[in-house]
Amino acid sequence: MKYLSTRGGMPPKSFTEILLGGLATDGGLTIAEAYPKFGKEELAAMRGMGYRELAFEVIRRFADDIPAADLKAIVDKTYTAAVFRNDEITPVKTLEPGLHILELSNGPTLAFKDVAMQLLGNLFEYALARDNAEINILGATSGDTGSAAEYAMRGKRGIKVFMLSPLGKMSPFQTAQMYSLQDPNIFNIAVKGVFDDCQDIVKAVSNDLDFKARHKIGAVNSINWARVTAQVVYYFKAYFAVTKNNDEEVSFSVPSGNFGNVCAGHIARQMGLPIKKLIVATNENDVLDEFFRTGAYRPRPETHHTSSPSMDISKASNFERFVYDLVGRDPAIVKELWQQVDGGGSFDLAKTPYFAQVGKFGMVSGVSSHADRLATIRKVYEQYGVMLDTHTADGFKVGLEHREAGVPLICLETALAAKFDETIRAALGREPERPADLVGIEDLPQRFEVMDSDVEAVKRFVVAHSA
Ligand SMILES: *Cc1c(COP(=O)(O)O)cnc(C)c1O
Numbered sequence: 125m126k127y128l129s130t131r132g133g134m135p136p137k138s139f140t141e142i143l144l145g146g147l148a149t150d151g152g153l154t155i156a157e158a159y160p161k162f163g164k165e166e167l168a169a170m171r172g173m174g175y176r177e178l179a180f181e182v183i184r185r186f187a188d189d190i191p192a193a194d195l196k197a198i199v200d201k202t203y204t205a206a207v208f209r210n211d212e213i214t215p216v217k218t219l220e221p222g223l224h225i226l227e228l229s230n231g232p233t234l235a236f237k238d239v240a241m242q243l244l245g246n247l248f249e250y251a252l253a254r255d256n257a258e259i260n261i262l263g264a265t266s267g268d269t270g271s272a273a274e275y276a277m278r279g280k281r282g283i284k285v286f287m288l289s290p291l292g293k294m295s296p297f298q299t300a301q302m303y304s305l306q307d308p309n310i311f312n313i314a315v316k317g318v319f320d321d322c323q324d325i326v327k328a329v330s331n332d333l334d335f336k337a338r339h340k341i342g343a344v345n346s347i348n349w350a351r352v353t354a355q356v357v358y359y360f361k362a363y364f365a366v367t368k369n370n371d372e373e374v375s376f377s378v379p380s381g382n383f384g385n386v387c388a389g390h391i392a393r394q395m396g397l398p399i400k401k402l403i404v405a406t407n408e409n410d411v412l413d414e415f416f417r418t419g420a421y422r423p424r425p426e427t428h429h430t431s432s433p434s435m436d437i438s439k440a441s442n443f444e445r446f447v448y449d450l451v452g453r454d455p456a457i458v459k460e461l462w463q464q465v466d467g468g469g470s471f472d473l474a475k476t477p478y479f480a481q482v483g484k485f486g487m488v489s490g491v492s493s494h495a496d497r498l499a500t501i502r503k504v505y506e507q508y509g510v511m512l513d514t515h516t517a518d519g520f521k522v523g524l525e526h527r528e529a530g531v532p533l534i535c536l537e538t539a540l541a542a543k544f545d546e547t548i549r550a551a552l553g554r555e556p557e558r559p560a561d562l563v564g565i566e567d568l569p570q571r572f573e574v575m576d577s578d579v580e581a582v583k584r585f586v587v588a589h590s591a
Contacts, residue, residue: 128155132455136157139190139349142154142349143350144342146342153445154349155349167397171370173364182353183356203242210230215365216362222530224534229537230559233271234543234559234562238275239354240354242276247350249280252281253282258340259282260283260340260590261341261342261344262330262343264322265288266290267433268298269344278309284309285311286589287310288313289313289314290315291574295545297543300570302572309591311589315575322577326343329582339586340591341586346441347442356391359397367532373399374531377535379432379515379536380404382441383412383443385538390485400528403490403519405492406518407430407497408494409430413489413491415489418472439465450481488526492518496517500518513543514544514547520535541556
Protein backbone atom coordinates (compact mmCIF):
# COMPACT_ATOMS: atom_id res chain seq x y z
CA MET A 125 0.00 0.00 0.00
CA LYS A 126 1.39 3.36 -1.02
CA TYR A 127 0.37 6.77 0.26
CA LEU A 128 -0.02 9.89 -1.84
CA SER A 129 -0.80 13.52 -1.12
CA THR A 130 -4.31 14.85 -1.71
CA ARG A 131 -2.57 17.66 -3.64
CA GLY A 132 -0.47 15.36 -5.81
CA GLY A 133 2.98 16.70 -4.95
CA MET A 134 4.52 13.90 -2.87
CA PRO A 135 6.31 10.80 -4.17
CA PRO A 136 4.53 7.61 -3.01
CA LYS A 137 5.47 6.55 0.53
CA SER A 138 4.87 3.54 2.76
CA PHE A 139 2.82 3.46 5.98
CA THR A 140 5.81 3.74 8.31
CA GLU A 141 7.28 6.52 6.20
CA ILE A 142 4.22 8.69 6.86
CA LEU A 143 3.61 7.39 10.41
CA LEU A 144 5.56 10.03 12.30
CA GLY A 145 4.82 12.94 9.99
CA GLY A 146 2.07 15.50 9.81
CA LEU A 147 1.17 17.12 6.51
CA ALA A 148 2.38 15.69 3.22
CA THR A 149 5.50 17.42 1.86
CA ASP A 150 3.38 19.58 -0.48
CA GLY A 151 1.04 20.79 2.28
CA GLY A 152 -1.72 18.28 1.46
CA LEU A 153 -2.88 15.32 3.51
CA THR A 154 -1.58 11.80 3.07
CA ILE A 155 -4.07 9.34 1.63
CA ALA A 156 -4.08 5.66 0.60
CA GLU A 157 -3.61 5.26 -3.17
CA ALA A 158 -6.74 3.05 -3.09
CA TYR A 159 -8.93 1.74 -0.29
CA PRO A 160 -8.65 -1.96 0.41
CA LYS A 161 -11.97 -3.74 -0.25
CA PHE A 162 -13.54 -6.50 1.80
CA GLY A 163 -15.64 -8.93 -0.21
CA LYS A 164 -18.59 -10.98 1.04
CA GLU A 165 -16.48 -13.86 2.27
CA GLU A 166 -14.06 -11.64 4.14
CA LEU A 167 -16.88 -9.76 5.84
CA ALA A 168 -18.49 -13.07 6.79
CA ALA A 169 -15.23 -14.22 8.40
CA MET A 170 -14.83 -10.91 10.25
CA ARG A 171 -18.29 -11.11 11.82
CA GLY A 172 -17.14 -13.50 14.54
CA MET A 173 -13.97 -11.63 15.44
CA GLY A 174 -13.16 -9.90 18.73
CA TYR A 175 -11.75 -6.37 18.75
CA ARG A 176 -8.06 -7.32 18.55
CA GLU A 177 -8.54 -9.75 15.67
CA LEU A 178 -10.69 -7.24 13.83
CA ALA A 179 -8.20 -4.43 14.40
CA PHE A 180 -5.39 -6.56 13.00
CA GLU A 181 -7.51 -7.57 10.01
CA VAL A 182 -8.32 -3.93 9.14
CA ILE A 183 -5.04 -2.22 10.02
CA ARG A 184 -2.77 -4.75 8.30
CA ARG A 185 -4.28 -3.70 4.94
CA PHE A 186 -2.97 -0.20 5.54
CA ALA A 187 0.22 -0.92 7.50
CA ASP A 188 1.54 -3.57 5.15
CA ASP A 189 5.19 -2.61 5.57
CA ILE A 190 5.12 -3.72 9.22
CA PRO A 191 5.74 -7.49 9.46
CA ALA A 192 2.42 -9.18 10.33
CA ALA A 193 3.71 -10.75 13.55
CA ASP A 194 4.99 -7.38 14.78
CA LEU A 195 1.74 -5.61 13.94
CA LYS A 196 -0.26 -8.33 15.66
CA ALA A 197 1.85 -7.95 18.81
CA ILE A 198 1.36 -4.16 18.75
CA VAL A 199 -2.42 -4.48 18.33
CA ASP A 200 -2.69 -7.14 21.06
CA LYS A 201 -0.66 -5.05 23.48
CA THR A 202 -2.77 -1.93 22.75
CA TYR A 203 -6.35 -3.16 22.94
CA THR A 204 -6.61 -4.74 26.38
CA ALA A 205 -9.29 -4.76 29.06
CA ALA A 206 -6.69 -3.28 31.42
CA VAL A 207 -6.41 -0.13 29.28
CA PHE A 208 -10.02 0.12 28.00
CA ARG A 209 -11.83 -1.10 31.13
CA ASN A 210 -13.70 -3.68 28.99
CA ASP A 211 -12.54 -6.58 26.84
CA GLU A 212 -14.95 -5.56 24.06
CA ILE A 213 -12.86 -2.33 23.87
CA THR A 214 -15.77 -0.51 22.15
CA PRO A 215 -18.99 -2.17 23.41
CA VAL A 216 -22.41 -1.26 22.05
CA LYS A 217 -25.21 -0.24 24.40
CA THR A 218 -28.76 -0.66 23.05
CA LEU A 219 -31.25 1.98 24.21
CA GLU A 220 -34.21 0.49 22.34
CA PRO A 221 -34.47 -1.76 19.29
CA GLY A 222 -32.67 -0.03 16.43
CA LEU A 223 -31.10 2.70 18.58
CA HIS A 224 -27.60 2.18 19.92
CA ILE A 225 -24.68 3.95 21.56
CA LEU A 226 -21.18 2.87 20.50
CA GLU A 227 -19.03 3.30 23.60
CA LEU A 228 -15.68 4.70 22.53
CA SER A 229 -14.72 6.38 25.78
CA ASN A 230 -13.67 3.68 28.20
CA GLY A 231 -9.94 4.36 27.69
CA PRO A 232 -7.59 6.20 30.08
CA THR A 233 -8.82 9.75 29.36
CA LEU A 234 -12.52 8.90 28.90
CA ALA A 235 -12.72 10.08 25.28
CA PHE A 236 -12.68 8.34 21.90
CA LYS A 237 -9.28 9.77 21.01
CA ASP A 238 -7.71 7.12 23.25
CA VAL A 239 -8.74 4.37 20.80
CA ALA A 240 -6.40 5.67 18.11
CA MET A 241 -3.84 7.41 20.29
CA GLN A 242 -3.05 4.29 22.35
CA LEU A 243 -2.19 2.45 19.13
CA LEU A 244 -0.16 5.42 17.90
CA GLY A 245 1.97 5.37 21.08
CA ASN A 246 2.92 1.74 20.47
CA LEU A 247 3.43 2.26 16.71
CA PHE A 248 5.69 5.26 17.37
CA GLU A 249 7.77 3.35 19.91
CA TYR A 250 8.13 0.44 17.48
CA ALA A 251 9.13 2.59 14.50
CA LEU A 252 11.58 4.69 16.52
CA ALA A 253 13.27 1.62 18.02
CA ARG A 254 13.61 0.06 14.57
CA ASP A 255 15.31 3.18 13.20
CA ASN A 256 17.22 3.83 16.41
CA ALA A 257 15.60 7.28 16.45
CA GLU A 258 13.98 9.64 18.94
CA ILE A 259 11.23 12.23 18.83
CA ASN A 260 10.14 15.20 20.93
CA ILE A 261 6.43 15.71 20.64
CA LEU A 262 5.32 19.30 21.10
CA GLY A 263 1.65 20.12 21.40
CA ALA A 264 -0.92 22.53 22.76
CA THR A 265 -4.14 21.47 24.40
CA SER A 266 -7.20 22.93 26.01
CA GLY A 267 -7.63 19.60 27.78
CA ASP A 268 -8.70 16.65 25.67
CA THR A 269 -6.21 15.88 22.92
CA GLY A 270 -3.24 16.63 25.12
CA SER A 271 -4.21 14.20 27.82
CA ALA A 272 -4.94 11.43 25.29
CA ALA A 273 -1.47 11.99 23.78
CA GLU A 274 0.23 11.96 27.18
CA TYR A 275 -1.50 8.75 28.29
CA ALA A 276 -0.54 7.13 24.98
CA MET A 277 3.12 8.20 25.08
CA ARG A 278 3.89 7.87 28.80
CA GLY A 279 6.83 5.62 29.49
CA LYS A 280 7.54 5.02 25.78
CA ARG A 281 11.17 4.68 24.78
CA GLY A 282 12.53 7.31 22.39
CA ILE A 283 9.61 9.67 22.99
CA LYS A 284 9.32 12.82 25.07
CA VAL A 285 6.15 14.88 25.24
CA PHE A 286 6.06 18.63 25.83
CA MET A 287 2.44 19.66 26.22
CA LEU A 288 1.44 23.30 26.63
CA SER A 289 -1.83 24.05 28.42
CA PRO A 290 -3.34 27.32 29.65
CA LEU A 291 -2.62 27.73 33.37
CA GLY A 292 -5.81 27.58 35.42
CA LYS A 293 -8.13 27.39 32.40
CA MET A 294 -8.93 23.67 32.33
CA SER A 295 -11.43 21.91 34.59
CA PRO A 296 -9.99 20.50 37.85
CA PHE A 297 -10.55 16.98 36.50
CA GLN A 298 -8.78 17.66 33.18
CA THR A 299 -5.94 19.42 35.00
CA ALA A 300 -5.53 16.48 37.38
CA GLN A 301 -5.60 13.97 34.54
CA MET A 302 -2.65 15.64 32.85
CA TYR A 303 -0.63 17.10 35.69
CA SER A 304 -0.78 14.02 37.94
CA LEU A 305 1.31 12.03 35.45
CA GLN A 306 4.71 11.42 37.01
CA ASP A 307 6.39 9.72 34.04
CA PRO A 308 9.81 11.27 33.41
CA ASN A 309 9.17 11.53 29.63
CA ILE A 310 6.05 13.69 30.04
CA PHE A 311 6.41 17.46 30.53
CA ASN A 312 3.37 19.57 31.28
CA ILE A 313 4.02 23.23 30.60
CA ALA A 314 1.35 25.46 32.12
CA VAL A 315 1.42 28.71 30.15
CA LYS A 316 0.31 31.98 31.74
CA GLY A 317 -2.24 32.72 29.03
CA VAL A 318 -5.11 31.18 27.09
CA PHE A 319 -5.22 28.19 24.75
CA ASP A 320 -4.53 30.37 21.69
CA ASP A 321 -1.26 31.52 23.28
CA CYS A 322 -0.24 27.88 23.67
CA GLN A 323 -1.15 27.14 20.09
CA ASP A 324 0.74 30.20 18.83
CA ILE A 325 3.89 29.03 20.62
CA VAL A 326 3.64 25.59 19.03
CA LYS A 327 3.14 27.18 15.60
CA ALA A 328 6.13 29.48 16.10
CA VAL A 329 8.38 26.59 17.10
CA SER A 330 7.14 24.42 14.20
CA ASN A 331 7.77 27.24 11.74
CA ASP A 332 11.39 27.39 12.88
CA LEU A 333 12.38 24.59 10.51
CA ASP A 334 16.00 24.58 11.62
CA PHE A 335 15.07 24.21 15.30
CA LYS A 336 12.47 21.62 14.40
CA ALA A 337 14.96 19.44 12.53
CA ARG A 338 17.78 19.87 15.03
CA HIS A 339 15.65 18.92 18.03
CA LYS A 340 13.52 16.26 16.29
CA ILE A 341 10.24 18.03 17.01
CA GLY A 342 7.12 16.08 16.05
CA ALA A 343 3.38 16.30 16.62
CA VAL A 344 0.40 13.99 17.11
CA ASN A 345 -2.37 16.00 15.51
CA SER A 346 -5.67 14.78 14.18
CA ILE A 347 -4.50 14.57 10.55
CA ASN A 348 -2.19 11.67 11.41
CA TRP A 349 -3.09 8.89 9.01
CA ALA A 350 -2.51 6.07 11.50
CA ARG A 351 -5.05 7.65 13.85
CA VAL A 352 -7.66 7.66 11.11
CA THR A 353 -7.04 3.98 10.25
CA ALA A 354 -7.25 2.93 13.91
CA GLN A 355 -10.68 4.59 14.03
CA VAL A 356 -11.93 2.60 11.02
CA VAL A 357 -11.94 -0.55 13.18
CA TYR A 358 -14.79 0.36 15.53
CA TYR A 359 -17.19 1.03 12.67
CA PHE A 360 -16.77 -2.64 11.74
CA LYS A 361 -17.04 -3.72 15.37
CA ALA A 362 -20.29 -1.81 15.87
CA TYR A 363 -21.77 -2.99 12.58
CA PHE A 364 -21.30 -6.65 13.50
CA ALA A 365 -22.60 -5.99 17.02
CA VAL A 366 -26.00 -4.64 15.92
CA THR A 367 -26.73 -6.71 12.77
CA LYS A 368 -27.34 -10.41 12.17
CA ASN A 369 -26.11 -10.68 8.58
CA ASN A 370 -24.02 -8.66 6.17
CA ASP A 371 -26.90 -7.63 3.92
CA GLU A 372 -28.27 -5.26 6.55
CA GLU A 373 -27.45 -1.57 6.47
CA VAL A 374 -26.86 0.71 9.47
CA SER A 375 -26.34 4.45 9.92
CA PHE A 376 -23.81 6.16 12.17
CA SER A 377 -24.13 9.53 13.83
CA VAL A 378 -20.77 11.19 14.51
CA PRO A 379 -20.12 14.26 16.69
CA SER A 380 -17.64 16.08 14.47
CA GLY A 381 -14.98 18.75 14.66
CA ASN A 382 -11.87 18.10 12.61
CA PHE A 383 -13.66 15.41 10.59
CA GLY A 384 -11.21 12.66 11.67
CA ASN A 385 -13.78 10.34 13.20
CA VAL A 386 -16.36 10.54 10.43
CA CYS A 387 -13.57 10.31 7.82
CA ALA A 388 -12.79 6.89 9.31
CA GLY A 389 -16.47 5.98 8.85
CA HIS A 390 -16.26 7.11 5.23
CA ILE A 391 -13.23 4.87 4.72
CA ALA A 392 -15.01 1.89 6.35
CA ARG A 393 -17.89 2.45 3.92
CA GLN A 394 -15.50 2.62 0.95
CA MET A 395 -13.95 -0.64 2.15
CA GLY A 396 -17.30 -2.35 1.74
CA LEU A 397 -19.01 -2.01 5.14
CA PRO A 398 -22.77 -1.67 4.48
CA ILE A 399 -23.27 1.83 5.91
CA LYS A 400 -26.37 3.68 4.74
CA LYS A 401 -25.76 7.13 6.17
CA LEU A 402 -22.91 8.88 7.90
CA ILE A 403 -24.53 11.65 9.91
CA VAL A 404 -22.15 14.55 10.54
CA ALA A 405 -23.22 16.40 13.70
CA THR A 406 -21.72 19.78 14.54
CA ASN A 407 -22.24 22.22 17.38
CA GLU A 408 -22.58 25.99 16.88
CA ASN A 409 -19.33 25.78 14.88
CA ASP A 410 -21.21 24.58 11.82
CA VAL A 411 -18.73 24.86 8.96
CA LEU A 412 -19.24 21.17 8.08
CA ASP A 413 -23.02 21.31 8.26
CA GLU A 414 -23.02 24.28 5.92
CA PHE A 415 -20.97 22.32 3.41
CA PHE A 416 -23.19 19.25 3.45
CA ARG A 417 -26.33 21.38 3.16
CA THR A 418 -25.18 23.90 0.57
CA GLY A 419 -21.91 22.83 -1.02
CA ALA A 420 -20.05 25.88 0.32
CA TYR A 421 -16.99 25.33 2.50
CA ARG A 422 -16.32 28.55 4.39
CA PRO A 423 -13.78 28.28 7.21
CA ARG A 424 -14.70 30.90 9.78
CA PRO A 425 -12.61 33.78 11.03
CA GLU A 426 -13.48 32.89 14.60
CA THR A 427 -14.45 29.92 16.74
CA HIS A 428 -17.36 29.88 19.19
CA HIS A 429 -16.53 28.52 22.64
CA THR A 430 -19.27 26.02 23.42
CA SER A 431 -20.20 23.38 25.99
CA SER A 432 -18.96 20.70 23.54
CA PRO A 433 -15.46 22.21 23.36
CA SER A 434 -13.74 19.38 21.49
CA MET A 435 -15.89 20.21 18.45
CA ASP A 436 -14.99 23.90 18.56
CA ILE A 437 -13.21 24.31 15.23
CA SER A 438 -13.44 26.89 12.47
CA LYS A 439 -11.73 24.71 9.85
CA ALA A 440 -11.99 20.89 9.65
CA SER A 441 -8.46 19.62 9.07
CA ASN A 442 -9.35 16.11 7.82
CA PHE A 443 -12.07 17.32 5.46
CA GLU A 444 -9.59 17.55 2.57
CA ARG A 445 -9.40 13.73 2.54
CA PHE A 446 -13.12 13.43 1.89
CA VAL A 447 -13.11 16.15 -0.75
CA TYR A 448 -10.31 14.28 -2.53
CA ASP A 449 -12.66 11.31 -2.92
CA LEU A 450 -15.62 13.57 -3.72
CA VAL A 451 -13.85 15.19 -6.70
CA GLY A 452 -12.93 11.79 -8.14
CA ARG A 453 -9.47 11.67 -6.51
CA ASP A 454 -8.15 14.43 -8.76
CA PRO A 455 -5.29 16.14 -6.86
CA ALA A 456 -5.25 19.12 -9.24
CA ILE A 457 -8.78 20.05 -8.18
CA VAL A 458 -8.00 19.62 -4.45
CA LYS A 459 -4.89 21.75 -4.85
CA GLU A 460 -6.88 24.51 -6.46
CA LEU A 461 -9.64 24.41 -3.84
CA TRP A 462 -7.19 24.53 -0.94
CA GLN A 463 -5.21 27.33 -2.51
CA GLN A 464 -8.35 29.33 -1.84
CA VAL A 465 -8.79 27.96 1.70
CA ASP A 466 -5.13 28.45 2.65
CA GLY A 467 -5.32 32.00 1.37
CA GLY A 468 -8.07 32.69 3.89
CA GLY A 469 -10.90 32.12 1.42
CA SER A 470 -13.53 29.50 0.76
CA PHE A 471 -14.94 27.40 -2.09
CA ASP A 472 -18.38 26.43 -3.30
CA LEU A 473 -19.10 23.12 -5.02
CA ALA A 474 -22.85 23.70 -5.24
CA LYS A 475 -22.92 24.20 -8.99
CA THR A 476 -20.40 21.47 -9.78
CA PRO A 477 -21.23 17.84 -10.60
CA TYR A 478 -19.22 16.84 -7.49
CA PHE A 479 -21.70 18.13 -4.95
CA ALA A 480 -24.40 15.91 -6.42
CA GLN A 481 -22.18 12.96 -5.41
CA VAL A 482 -22.39 13.74 -1.68
CA GLY A 483 -25.50 11.57 -1.39
CA LYS A 484 -23.67 8.69 -3.04
CA PHE A 485 -21.19 8.83 -0.16
CA GLY A 486 -24.04 8.65 2.37
CA MET A 487 -23.18 11.95 4.03
CA VAL A 488 -25.87 14.06 5.73
CA SER A 489 -25.52 16.62 8.51
CA GLY A 490 -27.12 18.77 11.18
CA VAL A 491 -26.42 21.24 13.99
CA SER A 492 -26.95 21.05 17.73
CA SER A 493 -26.94 24.06 20.08
CA HIS A 494 -26.27 24.46 23.80
CA ALA A 495 -30.02 24.27 24.50
CA ASP A 496 -30.29 21.10 22.34
CA ARG A 497 -27.41 19.58 24.28
CA LEU A 498 -29.06 20.17 27.66
CA ALA A 499 -32.45 18.93 26.41
CA THR A 500 -30.92 15.80 24.86
CA ILE A 501 -28.90 14.94 27.98
CA ARG A 502 -32.09 15.32 30.06
CA LYS A 503 -34.26 13.33 27.66
CA VAL A 504 -31.86 10.40 27.30
CA TYR A 505 -31.30 10.27 31.06
CA GLU A 506 -35.03 10.27 31.80
CA GLN A 507 -35.98 7.88 29.02
CA TYR A 508 -33.14 5.37 29.18
CA GLY A 509 -31.25 6.08 32.41
CA VAL A 510 -28.10 6.75 30.34
CA MET A 511 -25.96 9.83 30.93
CA LEU A 512 -24.54 11.30 27.71
CA ASP A 513 -21.67 13.75 27.55
CA THR A 514 -22.16 17.03 25.70
CA HIS A 515 -20.53 15.91 22.42
CA THR A 516 -22.39 12.62 22.29
CA ALA A 517 -25.58 14.59 22.94
CA ASP A 518 -24.92 16.71 19.83
CA GLY A 519 -24.55 13.53 17.79
CA PHE A 520 -27.64 11.95 19.32
CA LYS A 521 -29.80 14.99 18.59
CA VAL A 522 -28.75 15.22 14.94
CA GLY A 523 -28.79 11.42 14.57
CA LEU A 524 -32.47 11.23 15.55
CA GLU A 525 -33.30 13.88 12.92
CA HIS A 526 -31.99 11.53 10.24
CA ARG A 527 -33.20 8.24 11.73
CA GLU A 528 -35.05 5.96 9.27
CA ALA A 529 -37.42 3.14 10.08
CA GLY A 530 -35.77 -0.25 9.68
CA VAL A 531 -32.21 1.10 9.65
CA PRO A 532 -30.36 0.71 12.98
CA LEU A 533 -28.89 4.02 14.16
CA ILE A 534 -25.57 3.87 15.98
CA CYS A 535 -24.60 7.06 17.85
CA LEU A 536 -20.89 7.36 18.57
CA GLU A 537 -20.11 8.21 22.18
CA THR A 538 -17.02 10.40 21.95
CA ALA A 539 -16.53 11.16 25.66
CA LEU A 540 -17.96 10.29 29.06
CA ALA A 541 -20.19 12.69 30.97
CA ALA A 542 -17.65 12.64 33.83
CA LYS A 543 -15.42 15.02 31.84
CA PHE A 544 -18.05 17.75 31.59
CA ASP A 545 -19.51 17.98 35.08
CA GLU A 546 -20.52 21.64 34.80
CA THR A 547 -22.91 21.04 31.89
CA ILE A 548 -24.19 17.81 33.43
CA ARG A 549 -25.04 19.70 36.63
CA ALA A 550 -26.86 22.31 34.53
CA ALA A 551 -28.81 19.63 32.64
CA LEU A 552 -29.54 17.12 35.38
CA GLY A 553 -28.88 18.90 38.69
CA ARG A 554 -26.54 16.13 39.76
CA GLU A 555 -22.93 15.05 39.44
CA PRO A 556 -21.92 12.73 36.57
CA GLU A 557 -20.73 9.23 37.37
CA ARG A 558 -17.00 8.60 37.17
CA PRO A 559 -15.06 5.33 36.75
CA ALA A 560 -13.99 4.12 40.20
CA ASP A 561 -10.26 4.31 39.44
CA LEU A 562 -10.53 8.06 38.73
CA VAL A 563 -12.36 9.03 41.91
CA GLY A 564 -10.17 11.42 43.89
CA ILE A 565 -7.71 12.04 41.02
CA GLU A 566 -7.79 15.77 41.90
CA ASP A 567 -6.03 14.95 45.20
CA LEU A 568 -2.97 13.31 43.63
CA PRO A 569 0.33 15.20 43.57
CA GLN A 570 0.79 17.22 40.35
CA ARG A 571 3.92 17.79 38.29
CA PHE A 572 4.02 20.77 35.90
CA GLU A 573 6.17 23.71 34.90
CA VAL A 574 4.67 27.22 34.94
CA MET A 575 5.98 29.46 32.14
CA ASP A 576 5.27 32.84 30.60
CA SER A 577 3.78 32.89 27.11
CA ASP A 578 7.25 33.12 25.59
CA VAL A 579 8.46 31.14 22.57
CA GLU A 580 12.15 31.40 23.45
CA ALA A 581 11.56 30.20 27.02
CA VAL A 582 9.66 27.17 25.73
CA LYS A 583 12.43 26.42 23.22
CA ARG A 584 15.03 26.58 26.00
CA PHE A 585 12.98 24.20 28.13
CA VAL A 586 12.59 21.71 25.27
CA VAL A 587 16.32 21.80 24.51
CA ALA A 588 17.22 21.26 28.15
CA HIS A 589 14.92 18.25 28.55
CA SER A 590 14.72 16.76 25.04
CA ALA A 591 15.43 13.19 23.96
C1 LIG B 1 -12.02 15.29 19.12
C2 LIG B 1 -13.41 15.12 19.61
C3 LIG B 1 -14.54 15.21 18.73
C4 LIG B 1 -14.39 15.57 17.27
O1 LIG B 1 -13.78 14.54 16.54
P1 LIG B 1 -13.13 14.86 15.08
O2 LIG B 1 -12.42 13.62 14.73
O3 LIG B 1 -12.21 16.03 15.29
O4 LIG B 1 -14.26 15.20 14.18
C5 LIG B 1 -15.80 14.99 19.24
N1 LIG B 1 -15.98 14.72 20.56
C6 LIG B 1 -14.95 14.63 21.43
C7 LIG B 1 -15.23 14.35 22.85
C8 LIG B 1 -13.63 14.81 20.99
O5 LIG B 1 -12.61 14.73 21.87
